[in-house]
Amino acid sequence: MTDQIAIHAEKLTKHYGDVRALVDLDLDVRAGEIFGFLGPNGAGKTTTIRTMLDEIRPTSGKASILGLDSHDAAVEIRRHIGYVPGDLALYPNLTGRDTLTYFANLRGGVDWGYVEELTERLEADLSKKVGDLSSGNRQKVGLIQAFMNRPQVLIMDEPSSGLDPLMQRAFQTLMREVAADGTTVFLSSHTLSEVQRVADRVGIIRRGKLIALEAVASLRSKAIRTVNLYFDGPVEASVLEPLPGVRDVKVQDHHAMLSFDGQMETLLKVVTERFHVLDISTEAADLEEIFLTYYRDDEVVV
Amino acid sequence: MLASVFAKTTRDRWKGMAIAMFSLGLLLWMVMAVYQDIDISVYSDLPEVFLSIMGIPEGADVASLAVGVLYGFYGALTLAGLAVSMGSSSVAGEERDGTIGLLLGNPKSRTNVLVSKAASMLLLVGLGALALWGAAPLIAGILDVRMGGMQVGPYALHLFVNALFYGFLAMAIGAWTGKRGLASGVSAGVMALGFVAVGIFPIIEGWENVAKVFPWYYFDNGQPVINGIQWGDLAVLMGAIVVLAAIALVGVNRRDLRSHNVGVTLLDRLRGSPLTQKIVDRLAGATRVSRISIKTASEHQGLLIVSAYIMFFLMGVLMGPLYGLMDQTLLDFTKQIPEELWAFVGAAGGDMSTAEGFYEAETFGLMAPIAVIVVTAVIGARALAGEEQNRTMGLLLANPIKRSRVVVEKALAMVVYAIAVGFSTFLGVWLGSVLGGLGINVGNIAATSLLATLVGLVFGTLALALSAATGRVRVAIFGTVGAALVFHLVNSFASLNDSLAGWARVSPFSYYLNTHPLQNGMDWGNGAILAGLTVVLVALSVVMFQRRDLRQTG
Numbered sequence: 001m002t003d004q005i006a007i008h009a010e011k012l013t014k015h016y017g018d019v020r021a022l023v024d025l026d027l028d029v030r031a032g033e034i035f036g037f038l039g040p041n042g043a044g045k046t047t048t049i050r051t052m053l054d055e056i057r058p059t060s061g062k063a064s065i066l067g068l069d070s071h072d073a074a075v076e077i078r079r080h081i082g083y084v085p086g087d088l089a090l091y092p093n094l095t096g097r098d099t100l101t102y103f104a105n106l107r108g109g110v111d112w113g114y115v116e117e118l119t120e121r122l123e124a125d126l127s128k129k130v131g132d133l134s135s136g137n138r139q140k141v142g143l144i145q146a147f148m149n150r151p152q153v154l155i156m157d158e159p160s161s162g163l164d165p166l167m168q169r170a171f172q173t174l175m176r177e178v179a180a181d182g183t184t185v186f187l188s189s190h191t192l193s194e195v196q197r198v199a200d201r202v203g204i205i206r207r208g209k210l211i212a213l214e215a216v217a218s219l220r221s222k223a224i225r226t227v228n229l230y231f232d233g234p235v236e237a238s239v240l241e242p243l244p245g246v247r248d249v250k251v252q253d254h255h256a257m258l259s260f261d262g263q264m265e266t267l268l269k270v271v272t273e274r275f276h277v278l279d280i281s282t283e284a285a286d287l288e289e290i291f292l293t294y295y296r297d298d299e300v301v302v
Numbered sequence: 303m304l305a306s307v308f309a310k311t312t313r314d315r316w317k318g319m320a321i322a323m324f325s326l327g328l329l330l331w332m333v334m335a336v337y338q339d340i341d342i343s344v345y346s347d348l349p350e351v352f353l354s355i356m357g358i359p360e361g362a363d364v365a366s367l368a369v370g371v372l373y374g375f376y377g378a379l380t381l382a383g384l385a386v387s388m389g390s391s392s393v394a395g396e397e398r399d400g401t402i403g404l405l406l407g408n409p410k411s412r413t414n415v416l417v418s419k420a421a422s423m424l425l426l427v428g429l430g431a432l433a434l435w436g437a438a439p440l441i442a443g444i445l446d447v448r449m450g451g452m453q454v455g456p457y458a459l460h461l462f463v464n465a466l467f468y469g470f471l472a473m474a475i476g477a478w479t480g481k482r483g484l485a486s487g488v489s490a491g492v493m494a495l496g497f498v499a500v501g502i503f504p505i506i507e508g509w510e511n512v513a514k515v516f517p518w519y520y521f522d523n524g525q526p527v528i529n530g531i532q533w534g535d536l537a538v539l540m541g542a543i544v545v546l547a548a549i550a551l552v553g554v555n556r557r558d559l560r561s562h563n564v565g566v567t568l569l570d571r572l573r574g575s576p577l578t579q580k581i582v583d584r585l586a587g588a589t590r591v592s593r594i595s596i597k598t599a600s601e602h603q604g605l606l607i608v609s610a611y612i613m614f615f616l617m618g619v620l621m622g623p624l625y626g627l628m629d630q631t632l633l634d635f636t637k638q639i640p641e642e643l644w645a646f647v648g649a650a651g652g653d654m655s656t657a658e659g660f661y662e663a664e665t666f667g668l669m670a671p672i673a674v675i676v677v678t679a680v681i682g683a684r685a686l687a688g689e690e691q692n693r694t695m696g697l698l699l700a701n702p703i704k705r706s707r708v709v710v711e712k713a714l715a716m717v718v719y720a721i722a723v724g725f726s727t728f729l730g731v732w733l734g735s736v737l738g739g740l741g742i743n744v745g746n747i748a749a750t751s752l753l754a755t756l757v758g759l760v761f762g763t764l765a766l767a768l769s770a771a772t773g774r775v776r777v778a779i780f781g782t783v784g785a786a787l788v789f790h791l792v793n794s795f796a797s798l799n800d801s802l803a804g805w806a807r808v809s810p811f812s813y814y815l816n817t818h819p820l821q822n823g824m825d826w827g828n829g830a831i832l833a834g835l836t837v838v839l840v841a842l843s844v845v846m847f848q849r850r851d852l853r854q855t856g
Contacts (some may be wrong), residue, residue, distance in 0.1 A: 046854075055696050056851035075702050083700035089693035093570075093601070094591065102591035106701040145697075 004031040006153050007052065008185035011061035014047050014208075021047040023208040024061065029186055029201075030153075034179045036199030036216070037188040038291055042129060044208040045087050045188045049157050052085045053083065065153055072213040079107070086157035086188070092131025096141040099130055105143050105298040110148045118144045121170055136162035142189035143171065160191055172198050196287040204294050212294055219290050229271060230254060245271055254278075307410065307418035312425060315388055318780065319426045322380050323433040325784060329791055331441050338447055360855040365442040370527050373457060375678075376787055377434055379522060382493055383462055385427050385469030390485035392419035392550075394476035397560045399657070416477060420547060423469050431462035447682040456531040464521040464538045468493050470546035480510050488610060490609035490676075493518065495616065498669060506627045538702065569839035594703075594711035596849065597661045599718060600683055607721050609673045610726035616651075617673075618730015619667045620827035624662050639800055651730020658820040661731055662750070666815060674723050676722035678716045683711035686843075687769040690853045699852070703822035706844045709770060713840045724755030742820065747836045749824035756832035757814040760788050763839035770847035810835060841848025 007029035014022040019164070022044045023246035029035045039045045050056045050064045063070040065077045085166060090099055090121035104110040119126060125133065133141070139162045146154060154175075160168045165189040168191070177200050179185050189195050196216060224247075229235075237251040245262020258265055264282070271277060306728050345359040393416060396402040405415060437457035469488050476485035496518030503513035524532030572582040590600045599606075625759065634655045643729045653659040686709065689695040728751035735742040761782050768778035793809035793816075796802040806812045813828035 048856070050852070053696070053700060055699065075704050078700055079702040081700065083695070085700075087693065088697075090697070091597075091692075092692060095587070098587050100592050101588055102597060103701060104698075105592055106425065106594070106698075106703055108702075144695075160636045271303070 005029070005067075006031040006033075007035075007063070007065050007186060008067075009048070009052070011059070012048070012051060012061045014044075014051055014057055015059045020139050020208050022051065022058075024064055025208075025210050027203060027210060027213070029184060032179060032182045033200040034175060034185040034198050035197035036202035037186060037201055037205065038190075038192070039188075039197060039205035043205045046157055047154055047204060047208075048205070049086075049188060053078075055156065077140060081154040082149060082151035082154045082156075084142050084146045084154075084156040084159045086161075088142040090130045090138060090141060093129060094240075095129050096124060096126035096144075099141055100126065100145055100148065104148065107149050111150070114150065115144060115148045118174075121168075121174065122167065131154070134162070136164060136167065139163055140167070147174065147178065149248060150178075151183060153186065154178065155186045157188045157255075158190065159187070160189070160194060168244045180248050181202075189267075192287040192291055202287070204291065205212065205293065216287065219287075224259045224289060224293060226283040227258050227260045227267070228279075228281045228283075229256045229258075229277060231256070231275045232278055235275060239274070240271075242252070243267065307405070307415055308422050309424035311388075311392075315422065316425055316429075318387075319384055319430050321780075322384055322784075323430050323437070325788070326372070326377055326380060326434065327437040327441065328790070329788065330368060330437055331374050331445070333795055334365055334445050334447060334673050336795050336802060337368050338358065338445060341803070362827045363448055363450050365438065365445075365447045365449035366527075368645060369438045369449075369454055369457070370452055372791075373434060373454075373461060373475060374522060374527070374680045378461055378464060379493070379497075380428050380787070381427060381434070381465040382468040383490070384430065385465040386472045386486050386489045386493070388419070388423045388426065388473030388808075389469035390476045390482045392416060392423070392473050392483035393554050394480050394485055395482045397480050402559050406559070413551060416473070416550060416554050416636060418468070420473065420550075423473070424466065428462055431458045431465070434458050434461060438810075452527045454527075454528050457527040458534065459531060460521055460526045463536050463543070466543055467517055467539050467546075470543045470550065474546040474550040474553060477550035478557065480557070482530075483604070483723075487605065488677075491608065491612065493614070494669065498617070498664060502624065502664060503722050505629050506624060506847050507629050507684050509627065555700075556599065560614075578796060580633050592731060594708060595714040595718075597717035598681065598712050600684060601684075602677070602715075602719065605677055605680060606722055609677050611721050613665075613670060613673045614726040614730035616726060617669045618732075619734045619737065621661060621665055621731070622657075622734025622736070622740055624738075625657055625740060626738050628654075628660075629790070632711075656821070657735065657738070657742055658746070658818075661742065662815060662818065662820045665727070665731060666820065667756055670724075670727050670751070671757050671786075671811070671814065673727070674720050674755055674758020675761045675782070677723055678720050678758050679765040679779060679782045681719060682762045682765030682767075683769050683775050683782065684846055685709075685716070685769055687773045687775045687778055687853075690773045691775055693854070695714055695852055699849055705848050709766070709840070709844045709847050713763065713766060713843070716766065717759065720755050720759045720762060723758070724751045726755060727751045743823070746823050746830055747822050750819045752824070753814050753819055753829060753832065756829060756836065757772075757810050759836045760810045760832055763836050763843065767839050767846060768845040771850070773850070773853040 004249075005028050006028065008026040009025050010025075012022055012025040013020075025044075025048060027048075028208055037048070047056070049056050052070050052091045053066060054077075057071065064232060068077050069167050070077065072209055094102065100110075100115060104112075104115075107286045118124075121142060123136060124144060127139070128137075130138055130141060136246055141157070143159060145191075146156065147161075161169055163171060175185055175187070179198075185198075187195060187199060201213070201215050202219065203210055231254045234253060235251055235256055235258070237249045240246055240251075240256055240258060245260050245267065246258050247261075248258045248259040260282075268280075332780055361737060393402065393412075396405055396415075406412065408603045412479035435454055438454045439449060470493065472485040472489040473486055476482055479485065499516045500513050500523070502512075502517045506512075513523075517539065520535040524535050526532050526535075529558050570586060572578040573586045575582075586600075589596065591597050600621070654663055670842050686695070698708065728748055731747045732743070734740070735747070764785060765782040768781045769775070772778065789809040793806050793811040796804075796806040796809075806816075810832060813825075813831045815827060817823060817825045
C-alpha cells in the first residue's frame with residue numbers, strides 16, 4: 001500500500017428527484033489497499049460505484065480514479081479497472097469463454113495464460129452457456145472478467161454473491177494477492193466476515209452519507225467488547241454500572257459480564273482497586289457488531 | 303390492482319391499449335376531417351367494379367369511408383398486434399423475465415396462470431374494440447358529418463375476434479416453446495402474409511379458394527362493414543381460437559419451464575454437430591464476439607432469416623409467376639382508376655395493369671418497408687435499452703469504450719441487416735420478374751429496394767434514438783410502430799386535401815414510392831433525404847445516450 005490516492009470522491013452527491021441517494025461523500029482510497037464499503041440495502045453503495053464509473057452522473061461534486069476525472073476521462077479510467085457489478089448479469093446466449101473473449105476484445109486483448117490460471121483457481125466452467133450456469137458459477141465468470149486484465153483498480157459490488165464458502169476463501173486469497181501486487185480493491189459487501197478478513201479500511205455509509213471511515217483494526221479497538229470478570233466473592237451490578245464506558249452489566253454470583261467501549265486500562269485500574277479479580281476475558285467485537293452499532297445509533301459518528 | 307394474475311396483467315397492459323386506441327381515434331378524426339372537404343360523390347358514382355376493387359361500399363359517405371379505411375387496415379393491424387404482444391408474453395414473457403418460478407411458487411397452477419392471462423387479453427382487446435366502435439359515431443358527431451352505409455358495431459366485433467385469433471396463436475406458440483420472440487414473430491408473419499394473400503389470390507383465376515387458407519380472409523371476406531355480422535366467418539375464427547386455447551393449455555402443462563432466457567440459434571446447432579463444429583466454433587465463438595456490431599447482429603439472426611426469406615421468396619420470387627396467372631381484365635381496370643382515388647382508400651398503389659405497378663402495390667407498398675422496419679426497429683430498440691433492461695450495459699461500459707462507439711456499432715449492425723433484407727427483396731423481385739417473364743428493369747428494382755431499405759432505416763434509427771433517450775424497449779418499439787403508422791397515414795391521406803397536401807412531405811414514406819421508382823428509376827434526391835434522416839437520427843442517438851444516466855433495471 002502507498003500514500004498515493006487511487007480513488008477520490010469530493011462532495012459527491014446524487015439526487016433522484018426528491019430522493020437523496022448520495023450526500024456530500026468525501027472519500028480517499030489509497031493505492032494498493034483493500035477498502036471495504038459497507039452499508040445496508042439502499043444506503044447508497046451501488047450509487048457511489050455507478051457514479052464513479054460514469055454510469056450515472058453526479059448531481060454535484062466529483063470523483064476521480066487514478067487521478068483521472070470519472071466523467072471526462074471515463075474511457076481512460078476503464079483501461080485500468082476491473083468491475084463486478086452487483087446483481088451481475090451476463091449474456092445468457094454466450095458461453096463463459098465467449099463472454100471473456102468478447103470483453104477481452106473490447107479491451108484490446110488480455111493475457112490468456114492468466115485467464116486460464118484464474119479459471120483453474122476459481123474452478124469455473126467456461127464451456128457452458130452463461131444462461132445455463134448456476135448463479136455461483138456465473139459469478140465466477142464475472143470475477144474472471146474483472147481480474148483478467150490485471151487492473152490497477154478493482155471495483156466490486158457484492159462479488160462473493162452466490163459463491164460457496166470454499167470459493168469465497170479462494171476469492172479472498174486472490175484479492176489479497178492482487179492487493180499485495182499493488183492493485184487497489186474497492187469492495188462493497190454485505191459479507192462482513194469477508195470484509196473483516198481482507199479489508200485494510202472500511203467506510204460505512206448510511207442514507208447516502210459516509211458515517212465512518214477507519215482502519216478495521218482501529219474500529220475494532222474502539223468498538224464495544226464483551227468483558228467477563230471473575231471475582232473471589234459476590235459483586236453487585238450497581239457498583240460496575242457507573243464506570244465510564246460500561247453498559248449492559250449482568251452479574252451472576254462471582255461473575256460479571258458487561259459491554260465496554262472505553263479504555264481497557266481504565267477499567268482494569270478501577271476494578272482491581274475495588275475488587276480481587278481472579279480472571280478476566282474479553283471477546284473482541286467483530287465487524288458485524290460494529291456495523292450494527294453504527295446503524296442503531298441515530299447520530300452521525302464522524 | 304394486484305389481487306390476482308388477471309388483475310396484474312391487466313394493470314401492466316391497459317395503458318398500451320388505451321394509448322393505441324386514443325391514437326387511432328385521433329387518426330380517425332384526421333382522416334374524417336380530410337374527407338370532409340372532398341366531394342365524394344365523384345367517387346361513389348363510379349362503376350360498381352371500381353368500387354369493389356377498392357373495397358368502397360355502395361352508398362358510403364364521408365364518415366363511413368374513413369372508418370372503413372382506418373379500421374380495416376390500421377385498426378385491425380394495431381388491435382391484432384397488441385393481442386399478439388399480450389399472447390406471446392403470457393407465459394413465455396414470464397419465463398424470459400425469470401419470474402415464472404416465483405409466480406408458480408404461489409398456490410397457482412400453470413393452467414390458472416394461462417387462463418388469467420387469456421382473460422386479461424379478452425378483456426383488453428374487447429375494450430379496445432368497444433373503444434373503436436364508440437369512437438366512430440363520436441368523432442362523426444363532433445365533426446358534424448353524417449354516418450351511414452356502414453355497420454361499425456359488427457365491424458368492431460370482427461376486429462375483436464380477428465385480433466383474438468392472432469393473440470391466441472401467439473399464446474399457443476409461446477406456451478409450447480417458451481419463446482416469446484418466436485411466438486410474436488410467427489403470429490405477426492401469419493398476419494402479414496394473410497393480409498397480402500387475401501388481396502392477391504381472389505384475383506387469380508382458379509386460385510380464389512387459396513385465400514381461405516389464410517385466417518385474415520375470415521376477418522373481412524364477407525364485408526361485415528356493409529353486410530353486418532358474418533356468423534360463418536366468425537365461427538371459423540372462434541373455432542380456431544378455442545383450438546388454439548386448448549393447444550396452449552396442453553403445451554404449457556406438458557413441458558419444462560425455462561428458467562433463463564437462453565435461445566438456441568442456428569449457429570449454436572451447427573456448433574454442436576461434429577461435421578460443422580470446427581468451422582462454426584470459430585464463427586459462433588471467436589468471430590461472433592469480435593466486435594459489438596457483430597455480436598449485436600448475431601443476436602438477431604433468426605429475425606433476419608425469416609424476414610429475408612419472406613421478402614426473397616414469398617414476396618419476390620413467387621409474385622412474378624403469380625402475376626401471370628391473374629385475371630388481366632380485372633388488372634386492366636385498375637389502370638383507369640386515378641391515383642388520387644387509390645390514395646382515397648389508403649392504398650399504397652393501384653395501377654396493377656403493369657408488372658411494375660403490381661410489384662409496387664404488393665411487395666414494395668407495405669411488405670418491404672414493414673420487413674425492414676421490423677428488423678431494424680427490433681435491433682434499434684434492443685440495442686441500448688435491451689442491454690440496460692438485461693443489466694449488461696454497466697459491464698459493457700466498464701470496458702474502455704465510449705458510449706458513442708456502442709451506439710455507432712449497434713447502428714452499424716442495423717444498417718447491415720437492413721441492407722440484407724433490401725438485397726433479398728431485390729434478388730427475389732428480380733428472379734420473380736425473370737421467372738414470370740415480366741421484364742422489369744433491374745436498375746429500377748435495385749433503386750426501389752434501396753429506397754425501401756432507407757425508409758426502413760429511418761424508422762430503425764428512430765427506434766435507436768428512442769432507445770437511447772429513454773432506455774426502455776417498449777417505448778422504443780411502440781413509439782416507432784406508432785410513428786410508422788401515423789406517417790404512413792399522413793402520406794396516404796394528406797395529398798387528398800389541398801390545404802394539407804404539404805404535410806405529406808413530413809412523412810418519410812413520401813420519399814419512398816411517390817415517384818414510382820420501379821417504373822421511373824432512382825430518385826437520388828429522395829434517397830439523399832432518407833439517408834440524411836438516418837444519419838441525423840444516429841447522431842441524435844449518440845447525443846441522447848451520452849447525456850443520460852444508465853437505467854439500473856428495465
